Amino acid sequence: MRTAGINLEHTKKINRLLILRLLCSGNGFSRAELARRTGLAKMTVSNITSELIAAGLIEPLAAERQGAGRPPVRLGLTRRSPAEVGLFLRRDSCTGICATMDMEILSQVEFSLGPGETANTLLDKTESAIRYLVQHCEDREVFGVGIAAMGPLDYTRGELMTPPNFYNIRHVAMAETLRERLGIPVFLANDMDVSASVEKLYGKCVDLRNFVYVGLTNGVGAGLLLNNSLFLGNHGFAGELGHMTIDSDGPLCTCGNRGCLETYVSVPRIMQRFRRELGREFEDFGGLCGFCEKDPAGAALLDTLLEKLSTALINLCNLTDPEAIVIGHSGALLTDSQLESIERRVNQGILAKGLSKIQVMHSAFGTQASLYGAAALPLKQIFDGNLCYERFFEKTPSCPSKRKRRGQDPEPDPDLQDLAEPDELEEQEAQQEEQEAI
Numbered sequence: 082m083r084t085a086g087i088n089l090e091h092t093k094k095i096n097r098l099l100i101l102r103l104l105c106s107g108n109g110f111s112r113a114e115l116a117r118r119t120g121l122a123k124m125t126v127s128n129i130t131s132e133l134i135a136a137g138l139i140e141p142l143a144a145e146r147q148g149a150g151r152p153p154v155r156l157g158l159t160r161r162s163p164a165e166v167g168l169f170l171r172r173d174s175c176t177g178i179c180a181t182m183d184m185e186i187l188s189q190v191e192f193s194l195g196p197g198e199t200a201n202t203l204l205d206k207t208e209s210a211i212r213y214l215v216q217h218c219e220d221r222e223v224f225g226v227g228i229a230a231m232g233p234l235d236y237t238r239g240e241l242m243t244p245p246n247f248y249n250i251r252h253v254a255m256a257e258t259l260r261e262r263l264g265i266p267v268f269l270a271n272d273m274d275v276s277a278s279v280e281k282l283y284g285k286c287v288d289l290r291n292f293v294y295v296g297l298t299n300g301v302g303a304g305l306l307l308n309n310s311l312f313l314g315n316h317g318f319a320g321e322l323g324h325m326t327i328d329s330d331g332p333l334c335t336c337g338n339r340g341c342l343e344t345y346v347s348v349p350r351i352m353q354r355f356r357r358e359l360g361r362e363f364e365d366f367g368g369l370c371g372f373c374e375k376d377p378a379g380a381a382l383l384d385t386l387l388e389k390l391s392t393a394l395i396n397l398c399n400l401t402d403p404e405a406i407v408i409g410h411s412g413a414l415l416t417d418s419q420l421e422s423i424e425r426r427v428n429q430g431i432l433a434k435g436l437s438k439i440q441v442m443h444s445a446f447g448t449q450a451s452l453y454g455a456a457a458l459p460l461k462q463i464f465d466g467n468l469c470y471e472r473f474f475e476k477t478p479s480c481p482s483k484r485k486r487r488g489q490d491p492e493p494d495p496d497l498q499d500l501a502e503p504d505e506l507e508e509q510e511a512q513q514e515e516q517e518a519i
C-alpha cells in the first residue's frame with residue numbers, strides 16, 4: 082500500500098509541473114486546452130489549476146468574447162508569481178535581467194569587464210548586479226539565479242574553469258560562492274546549452290524533440306537538444322562545433338589544430354576577411370550581413386564562408402538527425418536569404434536527404450537567447466527535478482530540500498528526476514483515478 086501511495090504522489094507532482102510548464106509559456110491556455118495538450122483528464126486539470134489559483138500563482142485572464150456563447154476562461158500567471166534572475170557573462174561585459182516565469186522582463190542591468198579583472202572583482206560585480214535585479218522585481222520573490230557563460234565549465238560544481246582570453250581568471254566557483262553570499266540557488270551553464278533550452282521552453286522548438294542551436298560569436302558553439310533532453314556529454318563539453326575540422330591543412334586554431342570551423346566563421350574572422358579581401362570595415366555583424374544583400378562581391382565572399390558553416394552543419398546533422406537548426410547569437414543577424422542558402426546546402430548534403438526537410442531558422446530571441454536562457458535556467462531546474470520549490474504548491478507535502486535552509490545546496494527532487502511524457506502520464510492518470518475511485 083505504501084508503494085502505491087508514493088507513486089500517486091510522484092504522478093501528482095509531475096502532473097502539476099506539466100500544467101505549470103504550459104502556463105509559463107505565456108500563451109494563456111484554457112483548462113480544456115491544458116487537458117488536450119497534457120493528455121490529462123479534465124477533472125485532474127481542474128483540480129491542479131484550482132490548487133495553483135489558491136496558491137496565488139495563476140489566475141483567470143480577462144475574457145475575450147468570440148462570437149456567441151461564453152468564451153473559455155484562459156489562465157495565466159499572477160502579478161504575485163515568483164521571478165527569476167538571469168545573467169549572460171561575456172568576455173567584455175555582463176548583461177542581466179529579472180524576468181517573470183513567462184519571460185516578461187521586469188528590470189535589467191549591465192556592467193563591463195576589462196583588463197585587471199580578477200576572480201574577486203568578477204564575483205563582486207556579479208553579486209551587485211544580482212542584488213540590484215532582486216530589488217527591482219515588482220516585489221516578487223526571486224527563487225533562483227541562472228548564469229550563462231562561455232566554457233569550459235564544470236557543471237557539477239558550478240565552476241568557471243579556464244575560459245580562454247578572460248584576464249587569466251581561472252577556476253571560479255561562481256554558483257557556490259554567489260549562493261552563499263545571496264542565499265538564493267544559483268546555477269551556472271554554458272551559453273549555448275541555455276540557448277537551446279530556452280528555445281525548447283519558450284521559443285520556436287517547443288514541439289520539437291530533436292534540434293540543435295548554433296551560435297556565432299567570437300567562436301562557434303552548439304547546444305544539442307536530443308530526444309527532448311539537453312545532451313551535455315561526459316564532461317559537459319558536447320557541442321564544441323567551432324572546433325570541428327573543416328580542412329586539416331587550414332589556418333591554425335587556438336586549440337592547436339588546423340582548419341577548425343571557427344577559424345573561418347567566428348564573427349571576428351568573418352569581419353577580418355572582409356577587411357582584408359574587400360577593404361570593408363563594419364561596425365557590427367548586422368551591417369556586414371545587410372551589405373552582402375546588396376553587394377555581389379560581399380555576397381560571394383560571405384557565401385564561401387557560409388559554405389564552410391554548412392559543411393559543419395551537414396556533419397552535425399548526420400550525427401544527430403535533428404528536425405531543425407536554430408541559428409542565434411550574432412548568427413541571428415544573418416538575413417533570411419543567407420539562412421535559406423544554408424538550409425538548401427544542408428538539405429542537399431545530409432545522408433537522410435529527401436526524408437524530411439531540416440528547417441534552418443533564426444532564434445526566437447534574436448541575439449539574446451543566452452540572456453533569456455540564463456533567466457529560464459532556475460525554472461528549468463524545477464522542471465527537471467533538480468530544484469524543489471514546494472511553495473509553488475500550497476498543499477504539497479515536504480520536499481527533500483525543505484529541511485535545508487534556503488541558500489544551501491538545492492537538492493534534487495528524486496520524484497521528479499525523469500518527467501514522463503504526456504502519453505505515459507495518461508496511463509498513470511487512469512491508474513490514479515482508478516485508485517481514487519476505490
Ligand SMILES: [Zn+2]
Pocket residue numbers: 323324325334335336337338341
Ligand atoms: Zn580549434
